[in-house]
Amino acid sequence: MIDAHITETVRLHAESMEKNGALCPEVLELIHDRGLFKLFVPKEVGGRMLGLPEALQVFEDAARADGSFGWLVQIGSGAGFFATVMEPGAVRQLFAHRNFYIAGSDRPMGTARKTPGGYKINGTWPFCSGASHASLFTATCRIASDDADDGKLQAFAFTPEQVEIDEDWNAFGLKATGSHIIHVADAFVPEHHRFDVADPHFHFDHPVYHYPFQPFATANIASTAVGIARHFFEASRTHIDRKQSSWMEKTPERYDQVNRLLAEHEAAFLRAREDFYNTVESSWHSHLEGSPLEESHLDAVVGCSKIVAQAGIGGAQAVLRHLGMDVIMEDHPLNRIYRDLHVASQHGLLVDMTGEAADL
Incomplete structure (x- = not known):
């Protein structure tokens, strides 16, 4: 679903989207044309409704094109789950729009x-990714009644x-996600919203x-980090090749040394990626067969997700230090990819219990 045309278009606009803090109209048009925000939306209301392994591959490919683009495709698609909990009439009314996208928060801050x-409704919620192009917002509130x-x-x-x-998203990566804070004041929301x-009802199943x-x-989040990491390793190889002649003049052994370092960390990352997908596939097949998913099986999916994210970010950190001064500049493509990988991997679901992270 993420073909060469999408990748080229997204990368062409990546720098300007980062500066503007949002996806550009051309990229949003591609997303809406391909239904990339609707990967978990029921087909009955115009969605793509993919299985989990297939969707993870799309998320990876999208993030491989660009981190912010991939993050929003993944977050936007995840909102399709609300089709199981909202009234069918509301789903048909709100989800069928071509430009469907839900931004919001599950934090009980209203x-x-x-x-x-x-x-x-009154409340304030942070980290609402894609707020600037949302067709709908959702947020969690505490009921105040008698x-x-x-x-x-x-x-x-x-x-x-x-x-x-409130355009407050000033993170050092995933800048084009527009993950801003939102405020709602004395808004009337009908009962059916x-x-x-x-408490899912599975009117759409x-x-x-x-x-x-x-x-x-x-x-889902791990697959996004995987895509950004793959982009980082690929872009690093291109950068190393471009630096070959200048490095050979000053330190002849440097080119081979950095290439070996890159190959070593990329190989470790790709092994972790294979384990991740194999574990998800195994759990998915058991799920489709109707077998109850054991706690150990689910723990393995979560564990492999954290491991592959760590392999990506750890490898990127090790390699970046050997790529020269060029890549420390914010407008260098590798700098942007590296920062996006850090922010995506910072999500609390990808950080081990012994670490600390701020949820995105």
């Missing part, structure tokens, strides 16, 4: 007060007109919706 026909729902966590869907975007992410969520989400 309040919802009951009012006739729905709720009045009945049994008081204090209950629920999710709500808002239209773009109800949301104020309220949903419980822990597919095996991917029944796959356990944590390993699903972890694998």
